Amino acid sequence: MKRERALQVVLVLVGLIYSFWGYLLFDDLWHLRWLSDVMPMFLSLNTALGVCLLVAAKQPAKHRLMIAYGAWSTLAHGFTMTIMSAQAVAHGMHRKDSPQDIVIMGVIGVTLLALLPAKQPSPAGAPISEPRVAER
Numbered sequence: 001m002k003r004e005r006a007l008q009v010v011l012v013l014v015g016l017i018y019s020f021w022g023y024l025l026f027d028d029l030w031h032l033r034w035l036s037d038v039m040p041m042f043l044s045l046n047t048a049l050g051v052c053l054l055v056a057a058k059q060p061a062k063h064r065l066m067i068a069y070g071a072w073s074t075l076a077h078g079f080t081m082t083i084m085s086a087q088a089v090a091h092g093m094h095r096k097d098s099p100q101d102i103v104i105m106g107v108i109g110v111t112l113l114a115l116l117p118a119k120q121p122s123p124a125g126a127p128i129s130e131p132r133v134a135e136r
Contacts, residue, residue, distance in 0.1 A: 004060060007115035011057035011067065014108055018050025049073065061117040071112035078105030 025043035027033075053070050056063030081095075081102050088095045 003115060004117065007060050007067075007112075007117065008057045010111055010115060011053045011060065014070070014112070015050045015053035015057060018046045019054065021050065022047035045073075061120060064117050064119065067112055067116055071109045071116065074105050074112070075109035078102050078109060081105065 021043045025040055025047060028043070029040060049070055052063075052066050056066050056070075060067060081097055085095050085097065085099075085102065
């Protein structure tokens with residue numbers, strides 16, 4: 001029970017942070033201040049992910065796949081930032097994102113994976129491929 005409660009807290013915190021990026025997206029688009037085409041796309045994806053994580057916080061066991069996606073996409077983002085930063089340093093350049101950003105992304109991803117709810121067994125006698133149809 002403590003693990004589920006910890007997961008809910010993490011989902012709300014990460015969901016709020018990612019959702020807040022929607023404000024940054026709107027502000028950048030409204031004032032035409034984005035530096036590259038990548039930033040608005042990144043912010044829009046993570047804003048949507050933030051809303052989904054907030055929804056998942058209510059019943060984490062039912063939203064296991066969304067939580068896993070949030071974890072893996074955050075880890076992939078951190079890994080991409082690491083590679084880009086290493087390449088920039090190798091070419092004598094400096095990137096704006098700091099090492100702390102990479103660590104934060106790693107911590108968020110690992111925390112979500114560590115607290116991921118256990119896979120629920122399928123109901124006995126119901127094959128996975130058989131669609132469930134409501135009876136009238």
